[in-house]
Amino acid sequence: MSVISSFLFFFAEKIRHVNLIIEQGNTSTKVAVYNKKHMEASFVFKDFGVEVIPSIFKEYPLTKGIYSTVIDKDDELVAYLESNLRDFVFFDEKVSLPVKVQYKTPETLGRDRLAAAVGANYLQPGKDLLVIDAGTAITYELIDASGSYLGGNISPGMTTRFRALNQFTRKLPLVVEQEDVPLVGTDTETAILAGVVNGIVCEMDGYIDLLRLKYPNLLVFLTGGHSFYFERRLKNSIFADINLVLTGLNRILEYNVED
Template sequence: MEASFVYKKFDVDELESLFGKYDFKHGILSTVIGKNEELNDYLRGKLQRFIFLDETVKLPIAVQYETPETLGKDRLAAAVGANYLEPGKDLLVIDAGTAITYELIEASGTFLGGNISPGMTTRFKALNFYTKKLPLVTEQEEIPLIGTSTESAIQAGVVNGIVYEMDGYIEMLRIKYPNLLVFLTGGHSFYFERRLK
């Protein structure tokens, strides 16, 4: 069984709720905000096997990132997970959250690296914060190609810009990796899934 959830806040209460619904046996905790001993202790006590993903964990992929100590564990976990699901294939993992990350894993199981750009909400907030007159807007279901008001111009610029960015990476990487498989994950993955080529 597979399930995916997005939380604004994740703590022991949320874990207890999940353990009430699912019979977890094994788990890995990956975080970019630092170790939370309360969560770690809870998971160690509930799971048969628990791993906190840090730089000491042996990985099933080779990492060729020049600065592995700065590589976000979320990015690393995404690369490992994609390689586990589709071993022996060239992979691109796009994680659409606060930041949008792109991770490239070759069929040999080698993580080459990736790119980081601002996520959708981050872009909306930046336009509002760093300008004097642009309002803070949010995504809408229907986005025009060209905005006809300031609000729709921001929405179209941000959303379409992200779609063109994602499609552009996929298209350019498929030149070198014609059989590239793409994974889309993250809090805004469902929003962008139907908008991509």
């Protein structure tokens, strides 16, 4: 094989596994490009639609893709992806998974929750795992060492709690996150700040402590937009990985589509 032929073969092998990952959430959409297991690029869009995608196709030789959404499916986007990708997966309850789901109503299970569980299981196989996703909502997902997704919990996220106190009361102000959080507030604003942030920290640490009574070797992943905000505030040791859902989606895509 000539040098040029060898280079072309290597280049073809390199681009053969370029994946497009789309994670559409409640407030923003994350888009990532993976070459096999490696993330090559990522983007965040507040406003997202089919008009955004062509520029990414021009930049990267995409061959496979997966689209996950927790809001209404964008049919125009799905049609574009189906026409421009060799292999495309719309992530719904019919898609095969590398974990066993024991949730009683899998059709109602948020795709982001499930993808985070798959991502954690992929990064730490054979371990009991708790995934905490701190975003608009705070979700808790439990995966045991056999690779079974056992279920999870949902509670309001930090920003959601701040807004709820402001919107559903007559006089409480709207407070935003801050770095310095007292244990006990000394005025209304710091009382809200301390109540919300410390309440979430106690909630997270409380779940971890309770679950470790049953799963002593439990590993904990923290992800989501506020993951790094809470990482240093928790007393328990955790793995902070803001791209855990994207990792899980890429794993699901690879699991369903052969090269």
